Amino acid sequence: MSEGKQIWVLAEVLGGQVKPVSLEALHAGQTLGGELGATVTAVVATAPGAEIPEDVANCGVARVLHIQHAGLETFNSLALVEVLAPQVQSQNPEVVMMGATNHGKELAPALAARLGVGLATDCIEIHAEGGMLKARRPVYAGKAHITFQFGDTRPCILTLRPNVFRPGETPAGDAAPVETVTADIPENGLRLKVKEVVQAAGRKLDITEARIIVSGGMGMQKPENFQLLEELAEVLGAAVGASRPVVDNGWREYSNQVGQTGRTVSPDLYIACGISGAVQHLAGMSSSRCIVAINKDPNAPIFDVADYGIVGDVLEILPVMTAEFKKVLQK
Amino acid sequence: MNILVCVKQVIDTGAAIEIKDGKVQSEGLPRVLNPYDEFAVEEAVRIKETDGESTVTLISMGPDNFKDTLRRGLAMGADKAVHLLDPAFEGLDSLGVAQVLAAGIRTLDHDLILCGRQAVDDDMAQVGPSLAVLLGMPFVSVITKLNLADDKKSAEVTRQIEGGSEIIETPLPAVLTCQKGLNEPRLPSLKGIMAAKKKEIAVLDAAAIGFDPATQGATANHITQVDLAKPPAR
Ligand SMILES: Cc1cc2nc3c(=O)[nH]c(=O)nc-3n(C[C@H](O)[C@H](O)[C@H](O)COP(=O)(O)OP(=O)(O)OC[C@H]3O[C@@H](n4cnc5c(N)ncnc54)[C@H](O)[C@@H]3O)c2cc1C
Ligand SMILES: Cc1cc2nc3c(=O)[nH]c(=O)nc-3n(C[C@H](O)[C@H](O)[C@H](O)COP(=O)(O)OP(=O)(O)OC[C@H]3O[C@@H](n4cnc5c(N)ncnc54)[C@H](O)[C@@H]3O)c2cc1C
Incomplete structure (x- = not known):
């Protein structure tokens, strides 16, 4: 367990690779960590035995929390809520953030409801002032920007719009220690069965990930x-x-x-x-x-x-x- | 099957907006049924038309003018509507809205709950998954295909992800959020519009759904708005 204030960044890892937006979230987490005086924990949830990609461990985070369960072979927000909620409750991070991918957009509101805490989705700017967290996000089809301030409940949950929090050239640091947790998921967290993951045909880069x-x-x-x-x-x-x-x-x-x-x-x-x-x-x-x-x-x-x-x-x-x-x- | 569809009224996205005192000046702007909720209503009505026995109930939390939106959904073929209406519901954040909806839904029979992917005004995409957790149900968001099992105890859905899609089986009841691609929403027919005028819109207030304004009202919000402005000029 890590001492002091923590920011948790959920990194989506698939087939040994981390999503670019997750690296962006890790980067944004560190910037915010500087403002809040908090350390960053990269949280990776996978099936047992999956490797943690190097760029997650050595991007400057204080530690990696590797949560494992056979039910996490494919993304499953129902299962993830069951896995994350007790971890969050016992370790009390100030902030939990993740990319606003289709998966992140599903998980974050579920986790917010489960924990009874605030959420700002699809954020394009986040910062902390006097310990208070503020997040800016587009509304009304981008015709306006709203800025939210989080209240007293913790953690504050954020999803970040892809490609906005792009890291500069960060020198690779030392690999952070990895803590492995074998999760226990109650039966009702395993009600969804992902039967198939269909890849779009061809080499095509997904438009949300393209530069x-x-x-x-x-x-x-x-x-x-x-x-x-x-x-x-x-x-x-x-x-x-x-x-x-x-x-x-x-x-x-x-x-x-x-x-x-x-x-x-x-x-x-x-x-x-x-x-x-x-x-x-x-x-x-x-x-x-x-x-x-x-x-x-x-x-x-x-x-x-x-x-x-x-x-x-x-x-x-x-x-x-x-x-x-x-x-x-x-x- | 009792299908519930959560619908919200939004300002037509084509409309230019003005911001004054931290609020969008909505007076006089055209309002529509949230476009994603149209996919949800359409899907529900198609299920009913296919099995000839399901009931489609719309549920909406919002001010009095939300009735127009409920009528629109009724004109598309929904059977009845529930309007959650109470001054205590004003000013809630998205989790608060999900709590009100959950409280309303607990008073109704439901085997399947459909929402839109997101409301195109506040764009939080929060209510569907939050609602599901509050109701203790499984959920799948941004679905583009819905196949009910013959016994209607489960469903197979396709959801969009970056670079592909997932095919997921979920037991019912579940909360599903609907995405473009699921269907082509119909325009209400004249007959539908006439019929909608006679359909029931039940109004439920805070007391009717056991919602406590003191502990669950806007004072319990977890986020507050500190600014609303036009985006910086490019
Ligand atoms: C609820 C709702 C949701 C919507 N969602 C979306 C959405 O997600 N995405 C979206 O894109 N739209 C959406 N629309 C539709 C949107 O309102 C517009 O109709 C649409 O974006 C127009 O597409 P377009 O610019 O390709 O076509 P048009 O508006 O027809 O524009 C074509 C343009 O091409 C130019 N042009 C023609 N020939 C040439 C040429 N030879 N060389 C150079 N320029 C040429 C024309 O000058 C014109 O500006 C939505 C509408 C509604 C009501
Ligand atoms: C501090 C604060 C104060 C606010 N005060 C107000 C206020 O005074 N008045 C106001 O109108 N809004 C207010 N809002 C906005 C309000 O919280 C959101 O409209 C609401 O949370 C729903 O979020 P959304 O519109 O992003 O819906 P999303 O989460 O994007 O919606 C997804 C789906 O959920 C369903 N859904 C969403 N809302 C409803 C609803 N009301 N009824 C039925 N189904 C629904 C629909 O199926 C929709 O497609 C406030 C927000 C905050 C943070």
């Missing part, structure tokens, strides 16, 4: 033209996103849809191609670091949020961009 996204809207005009986006994405190591009507038309898969009824993304670079910039689309991408818009209509609302705008025919511009990037990146 660069090239995204196509109705201005792409037909499904075949998405090949132009695929080519640019290939050169940039990007993922391909889409607006809703594109998905509704069956041109792209739903998992590629960016926006309020699709996915929320925050890449370093978002290239919007033939996308008008409706508020529901902006809801999913306006926290991107740099937005480039290509649209033939100079009055398209997407230009209001774009850092760089190109007015013109996307079908002509894309091949030129791809060729130029190829040259610059020497591919």
Whole structure:
């Protein structure tokens, strides 16, 4: 057991690899730890015998809490609540945080209800002032930001929007000690059976995890033209996103849809191609670091949020961009 | 089967919003049934239409104008609605809302509870899983497919994850949160709209559901709003 104030960061580990967003959460945890005078514990829940990835143990955390149970082979929030609640109750961390992945978004509210504590989801900024924790998060499709302050109950639970709390180049530290806990999960924590985990076809990078996204809207005009986006994405190591009507038309898969009824993304670079910039689309991408818009209509609302705008025919511009990037990146 | 669908009214996401004194000026803005809750209502109505015997009950906690949203769901084919309405429910954080819903739901028969993935105003995506834990039920969020077992004692659902999906079997009753892809919500027909006018909306207040404003009201919130502002300009 660790002395003093603790921040727990739940790291999602799958197949020996930690999710990038979990590394971001670990990084954010350490920054917050500095403000709160707290140490960071990386919490990893797996089936017995799974390895802890090196980058979790040596990213600067004080310790790794490795919770094991056969029921944790696949992610199972019902089981995780049963596993985590008693640990939290006995070790009293100030904060429990995790990435706002689909799994994190399910687990965090369940844990908050189980412990009877406060939760702020999909946060884009967190900090502590005089021991009080504040979290900022987008609301109303990103049209506003709300800042919450947590009350007296502990722990405060947070989920962090992916790609926002990106670590700089942190020098690898010494490997933190790993404490292994063999969990006991009551029968009712094992009521869900994950029968199959289906991987999306191909090499495709998930859009929520991509650093660069090239995204196509109705201005792409037909499904075949998405090949132009695929080519640019290939050169940039990007993922391909889409607006809703594109998905509704069956041109792209739903998992590629960016926006309020699709996915929320925050890449370093978002290239919007033939996308008008409706508020529901902006809801999913306006926290991107740099937005480039290509649209033939100079009055398209997407230009209001774009850092760089190109007015013109996307079908002509894309091949030129791809060729130029190829040259610059020497591919 | 008794299917409960939790629905919330939200400001139409297309509407421009103004913020004054830390509040969104909602006066006069168009309000709609939360888009994700439409998937939930649609799925429930389809189950009923398929088995010809299930009952679909909508439940909503919110001010008086939430009745419009309940009518909309009734027009889509839900059978009846429960409106949790009491000044004591105002100003609650999401866990508080889940507590009110849980208290309301305990007074009703239920074999399956459907929610939306998230409400598109506050976007917390908290109420569904929190509600499930309060009710001691299993839960699966962001589902894109729902297949009930023949005996309706369990369900197989597909949920979206990063880079793929999971196929999960859950016993019932359970709380499921609905995601786009589950179905195509119908537009209410004229007949549906007329029929909805005659359907029952039962109103339950704090006392009726055993909710104690002193210990469970907004003073028990675990988070407080300290700021609401337009995002910084790019
Ligand atoms: C409840 C609700 C939820 C929604 N959720 C989402 C969501 O999750 N994601 C989403 O994207 N939308 C969503 N929408 C839909 C949204 O309102 C818009 O309709 C949609 O985003 C428009 O998609 P688009 O920009 O691809 O198409 P359009 O609005 O048709 O825009 C096409 C753009 O392409 C430009 N263009 C045309 N030809 C060319 C060319 N040759 N070269 C360059 N530019 C060209 C046009 O100038 C135009 O700006 C939602 C709507 C509602 C009501
Ligand atoms: C300090 C504080 C004060 C607040 N004060 C107010 C206030 O005065 N007035 C106000 O309107 N809001 C207030 N809120 C916001 C309110 O807490 C949220 O609207 C509520 O918690 C639901 O969260 P959400 O909208 O993000 O829903 P989510 O958790 O995103 O919703 C998921 C799903 O849960 C179901 N659901 C959510 N809400 C309801 C509901 N009310 N009835 C039925 N089903 C529902 C729906 O199926 C929905 O799709 C306040 C929040 C805080 C933190």
